[in-house]
Amino acid sequence: MSDDLKKLISILIEEIRMLRHQLDAPGEDTISDKFAKYRENVRRMRLKKAAEEES
């Protein structure tokens, strides 16, 4: 295996490790994030109700 390939593999392994860490320990949501999520739920609920009324 060439040195370049080894280097590339080690970079990829490090990237995967960092991504896994981010997935395992996501940053705590702020109140703004929570509020955005809430507003998204409200809009989804409104669309669902409108679709039900039309059908």
Added chain:
Amino acid sequence: MAESRVEQIISAIKTKLETIVGDGGTTYWHTYHVIRYHAMTAEILDPSIERPIAVVIPDVVESEEDTNRQIRKFVRFDIVGTKKHQLPARPFDATAPNRWIVQNRIAQDVEKKLREDVTLGGLTDNLEITLTDETAETTYIDGWATVMMNCVAQTVHSASTP
């Protein structure tokens, strides 16, 4: 020119919430520090504010025009109520009241006050609370008990006087 009907409604909601006077639950649970803001942000969770906080946040306004040049508007807004509240270190250590009860008391106060006069003194045809969210997924922030309530006010006005 007078402020728009939408502005008058949002302003009336704030004024209405300011008239809630807490008496330990006989009539209302709390007296609130009421503000209007464009969104719910970290600056609002100010621990130096002793009272529970009620935030009025305007959302979209939907409009329909009928054949008589009358405009029906659905003025959507949110009320976010929040109170300082520490969870116990262990879930098994009970606190009284617990977080959900604190949230629910705020929701109860707001609902009772809004339903007192759903016309807001003649500004609206109806005022509804369409969703009350007390779930941890969307409301939990360490040190606070928060409830989010989505409301809609319906109003009709002539096309020439928005």
